Amino acid sequence: MSVDELRAGLAxxxxxxxxxxxxxxxxxxxxxxxxxxxxxxxxxxxxxxxAAALAGPAALSAAGLDDRPDDGTPALHGFPVDSQxxxxxxxxxxxxxxxxxxxxxxxxxxxxxxxxDRLFMSAELSTVKVLWADDTAGFRSVVLAxxxxxxxxxxxxxxEVGASPRDLVRGDSQANLExxxxxxxxxxxxxxQNWLLGLAPSGCTVSHAxxxxxxxGVQRRWxxxxxxxxxxxxxxLARGWWRVECDGQLRQAGPIAIQHDTVETRWxxxxxxxxxxxxxxxxxxxxxxxxxxxxxxxxxxxxGLVGGVIPPEVRWVxxxxxxxxxxxxxxxxxxxxxxxxxxxxxxxxxxxxxETRPDDPRIGGLDPDLxxxxxxxxxxxxxxxxRVPAPVDGHAALTDxxxxxxxxxxxxxxxVADGQVRATAEVRxxxxxxxxxxxxxxxxxxxxxxxxxxxxxxxxxxANGERIFNExxxxxx
Numbered sequence: 001m002s003v004d005e006l007r008a009g010l011a012x013x014x015x016x017x018x019x020x021x022x023x024x025x026x027x028x029x030x031x032x033x034x035x036x037x038x039x040x041x042x043x044x045x046x047x048x049x050x051a052a053a054l055a056g057p058a059a060l061s062a063a064g065l066d067d068r069p070d071d072g073t074p075a076l077h078g079f080p081v082d083s084q085x086x087x088x089x090x091x092x093x094x095x096x097x098x099x100x101x102x103x104x105x106x107x108x109x110x111x112x113x114x115x116x117d118r119l120f121m122s123a124e125l126s127t128v129k130v131l132w133a134d135d136t137a138g139f140r141s142v143v144l145a146x147x148x149x150x151x152x153x154x155x156x157x158x159x160e161v162g163a164s165p166r167d168l169v170r171g172d173s174q175a176n177l178e179x180x181x182x183x184x185x186x187x188x189x190x191x192x193q194n195w196l197l198g199l200a201p202s203g204c205t206v207s208h209a210x211x212x213x214x215x216x217g218v219q220r221r222w223x224x225x226x227x228x229x230x231x232x233x234x235x236x237l238a239r240g241w242w243r244v245e246c247d248g249q250l251r252q253a254g255p256i257a258i259q260h261d262t263v264e265t266r267w268x269x270x271x272x273x274x275x276x277x278x279x280x281x282x283x284x285x286x287x288x289x290x291x292x293x294x295x296x297x298x299x300x301x302x303x304g305l306v307g308g309v310i311p312p313e314v315r316w317v318x319x320x321x322x323x324x325x326x327x328x329x330x331x332x333x334x335x336x337x338x339x340x341x342x343x344x345x346x347x348x349x350x351x352x353x354x355e356t357r358p359d360d361p362r363i364g365g366l367d368p369d370l371x372x373x374x375x376x377x378x379x380x381x382x383x384x385x386x387r388v389p390a391p392v393d394g395h396a397a398l399t400d401x402x403x404x405x406x407x408x409x410x411x412x413x414x415x416v417a418d419g420q421v422r423a424t425a426e427v428r429x430x431x432x433x434x435x436x437x438x439x440x441x442x443x444x445x446x447x448x449x450x451x452x453x454x455x456x457x458x459x460x461x462x463a464n465g466e467r468i469f470n471e472x473x474x475x476x477x
Contacts, residue, residue, distance in 0.1 A: 075117070075120060075121065075122035075123070075124075076120045076121055076122060076153060076175055076176035077122045077124060077125070077151060077153070078121075078122070078125050078146060078147065078148075078151040078152045078153030078176060079151060079152065079153060079178045079179070080150060080151055081147070081150065081151060081152045081179065083181055083477060085181035085201055085246070085251070085477045086152070086179050086180060086181050088181075088201035088202065088203075089131070089179065089180075089181060089182075089183060089199060089200065089201040089202075090129055090131070090145045090147055090152055090179060091129070091202075092131070092199075092201055092202035092229070093202055094130045094131065094132065094133055095131065095132050095134075095199065095227060095229070095230045096132045096133045096134030096135075096136075096141075096230075097133075097134045097135050097136050098133035098134060098135060098140075099133060101133075104133070104165065105130050105133065107164075107165045108130055108133070108142065108165040108168065109128050109129075109130055110165075111165040111166060111168075111169050112128045112130075112144050112146075112155075112165070112169060113126075113127075113128045115169050116128070116146060118169060118170070119155050119169070119173055119175045120175050120176070121146045121153060121155065121175060121176065122146075124148055124151070125146035125147055125148050125151060125152065125153060126148060127146070127147050127148070128144055128145070128146055129144065129145040129147070130142065130143075130144060131143040131144065131145050131154070131183075131199060132197065132199060132230070134232070135161045135162075136232065137187065137195045137232060138161070138189075139158055139159065139160055139161060139188075139189035139190065140158065140159050140160060140161050140162065140163045140168065140189075141156070141157070141158050141187040141189070141195075141197075142156070142157040142158075142168055143155070143156055143157075143183075143185060143197070143199070144156075144157065145179065152179050153175070153176040153177065153178070153179070154176075154177040154178070154179050154183065154185070155173060155174065155175050155176070155177070156173060156174045156177065156185055156187060157169065157171060157172070157173050158171060158172040158173070158187060158188065158189035159171035159172065159189065160189070160190075172189060180477075181200075181201065181244075181251070181252070181477040182198060182199070182200050182204075182206075182244045182251070182252050182477075183198070183199045184196060184197070184198050184199075185197045185199075195232055195233065195234055196232070196233045196234075196238055196256065196257070197230070197231075197232050197233075198230060198231045198232075198233070198242060198244075199229075199230050200229045200230060200244045200246070201229065201246060202229055203229065203246065203247070204229045204244055204245060204246040204251070205224060205225075205228060205229065205244070205245045205246075206224075206225040206227070206228070206229060206230060206231045206242060206243070206244055207222040207223060207224050207225060207242065207243050207244075207245070208222070208223055208225060208231060208233070208240060208241065208242040208243075208256065209221055209222050209223065209240045209241050209242075209304065210223075210239055210240040210304050211239070211240060211304040211305070211306050212240065212241070212303065212304050212305050212306065212471075213305075213306045214305065214306075214333065214334060214335065214377060214469075216460065217460055217470065217471070218305075218469060218470070218471040220240075220241065222243065225242075233256060238256040238257040239256070239257070239301060239302060239303075239304040240255070240256060240303070240304030241253060241254060241255055241256060241303070241304065241471075242254070242256050243474070249476065250474055250476065251474070251476045251477055252474055252475055252476065252477065253472070253473065253474040254468075254473045254474070254475075255302050255303055255468065256302075257302050262345055262346070262347060262348065263295045263298055263299060263345070263346050263348050263373055265290075265291030265292070265294050265295045265339060265342070265343060265344065265345060265346040265371050265373065287324075287342035288317075288324040288325070288326045288339055288340075288341060288342045288371070289314055289317065289326045289328070290342075291326075291339050291342050291343065291346065291371055292326045292327070292328045292337050292338070292339035292373075293312055293328055295337050295339060295346055295373050296312045296328050296329070296335070296337040297312070299335075299337060299348075299375060299468065299469070300335050300469075303335075303468060303469060303471070305335055305469065310330045310331075310334070311330075312328040312329055312330055312337075313328065313329070313330070313331055314326060314327070314328055315327045315328060315329050315336070315384050315405050316384070316403075316405040316430050316431050318429045318430070318431060320340055320388055320403070320433075321340065321388075321390065323340040323341045323372075324340070324341055324342070325338065325339070325340050326338070326339055327384065327386060327403065327405060327431075329378065329384060332378070332381045332382070333377075333378045333380070333381050334377070334378055335375065335376075335377055335469045336375065336376045336377060336378060336384055336385075336386045336469075337373060337374070337375055337386075338373070338374045338375075338376065338386045338387075338388070338389070338403060339371050339372070339373050340371060340372040340373075340388075340389060341370075341371045341372065342371060343370050343371040345370065345371070346370065346371035346372060346373035347370055347371070347372055347373065347396040348373045348374070348375075348396060348468075349372060349373065349374045349387070349389035349390075349396040349397055349398045350396075350398070350466035350467060350468065350473065351397065351398060351464070351465055351466040351467070352397055352398050352399075352438045352464065353392040353393060353395075353397045353399075354393070355397075355464060355465060355466065356395045356397070356466070372389040372390065372391070372396055373389065373396075374386055374387050374388065374389040374398060375467075375468050375469045375470075376461075376469070376470060377460070377469055377470050378457070379444050379457030379458060379459050379460070380444075380455055380456060380457030381455075382406065382407045382446075382454075382455045383404065383405075383406055383407075383444055383446055383455040383456065383457050384404070384405040385402055385403065385404045385405075385444060385459060386402070386403055387399060387401070387402060387403075387438070387461075388401040388402070388403055388433070398438060400435055400436060400437050400438065401433055401434070401435060401436075402415075402433070402434045402435075402436050402459075403431055403432075403433055404425075404431060404432045404433075404434060404444060404446075405430060405431045406427060406431075406432070406446030406454070406455050407446060407454050407455050408430070409448045409449075409454055410427050410432075410446035410447060410448055410454050410455065411426065411427050411447065411448060411449050412424060412425070412426055412427060412432070412446075412447045413425055413427060413432035413434060413444060413445065413446050413447070414444070414445045414447060415434055415436055415440065415442040415443070415444055415445075415459070416442060416443045416444075416445055417440070417441060417442045417443070422436070422440070422442055423435055423436050423442075427446075436459075438461065438462075438463060438464065439461060439462060439463025439464060440459065441459075442458075442459050443456055443457070443458050443459070444456060444457055444458075444459055
């Protein structure tokens with residue numbers, strides 16, 4: 001199957017595809033599932049509710065037990081806290097529209113401390129601090145920190161605007177969430193509309209950038225959050241990045257809504273209305289192309305890249321590491337997504353081997369049809385380049401292999417630095433595969449059969465650390 005045939009086929013599919021639901025609703029629902037799986041305390045709380053329900057005829061409210069749990073109910077002990085920045089967050093003044101209501105905060109703190117067992121929080125976490133109390137999202141939301149001298153766990157409470165401390169403690173809640181220096185939580189009440197809340201330590205500055213342009217790298221215009229050290233974001237508007245600066249240093253930066261390690265790659269085909277017959281069953285190449293298209297749209301839109309509304313096209317299709325591989329991106333300059341294999345979800349390669357954060361999920365033991373996804377950017381209008389992802393030590397990682405797709409007349413691609421060719425590879429099947437270390441400072445040149453340069457551009461990528469579309473993710477706490 002040629003690239004032109006694949007492009008034409010993908011275009012036909014795009015004409016007939018109608019999304020089942022808003023992609024951000026699906027993205028945020030997936031994010032909620034991941035967070036709830038990650039916080040083991042939530043499972044413990046659910047098990048405790050079930051055990052109490054089976055043990056006797058205790059009445060259950062919409063949020064859990066209407067009465068306090070029996071003495072045998074497992075208590076949640078929070079998480080070890082060894083970061084000065086996390087303690088600085090816990091000790092920060094209360095934020096939110098109710099932060100100045102001293103009577104409300106005093107009564108809420110008293111109630112939460114007395115009724116901590118209702119939220120399954122251990123008595124060992126004897127100090128209660130209100131981190132957030134707010135009505136501006138259309139409901140009353142509260143974030144509590146239960147802590148000792150060594151451990152802490154967060155609890156979120158939601159109720160209608162104007163709810164009393166008693167109603168909040170008995171209302172909707174999530175218990176034993178893990179605190180972080182920059183804590184990001186989801187909050188909602190009685191609706192599918194969820195909000196993202198970012199809380200940074202007092203004195204830090206939270207900024208956000210809704211959009212970005214690709215011009216010699218990613219360029220953003222940052223806007224300081226109204227709250228200074230916190231930001232409440234409606235997910236429907238959560239495109240772009242946020243960053244946190246403390247004491248004059250950049251501590252964290254990354255996409256607001258995208259889950260860094262996982263991206264959905266499923267795009268279900270629909271019946272073709274032109275002839276009433278279903279589209280033919282796709283081959284593996286078609287499934288991978290559809291998945292790469294979906295991953296591209298989600299990652300570009302979530303990153304807020306200007307021009308992301310331009311439908312991507314297939315730039316190259318072939319085989320890498322015995323896997324079906326498809327590279328998609330806009331015509332000319334722009335962001336690129338390379339996907340290996342098909343699957344409903346892809347694991348996004350963010351960094352080189354050994355550079356992923358400790359909480360990055362491992363690939364080992366997961367579904368074998370899990371796709372691998374990598375991002376990159378064009379080095380010139382007619383020269384696309386992206387790192388090849390691979391499973392390394394159980395993680396999705398970027399490798400020292402660089403896939404370069406030049407103009408059709410090119411027969412060879414060279415990497416040049418200081419006037420010398422550092423790497424070269426023949427163009428086979430429309431692409432060349434160079435071996436270059438991550439962060440290599442080189443100019444890529446595409447050369448035709450007569451030795452004429454038919455395309456060139458500078459490769460710009462971080463030498464280390466995590467990145468999306470070669471924009472560095474920062475985690476410096």
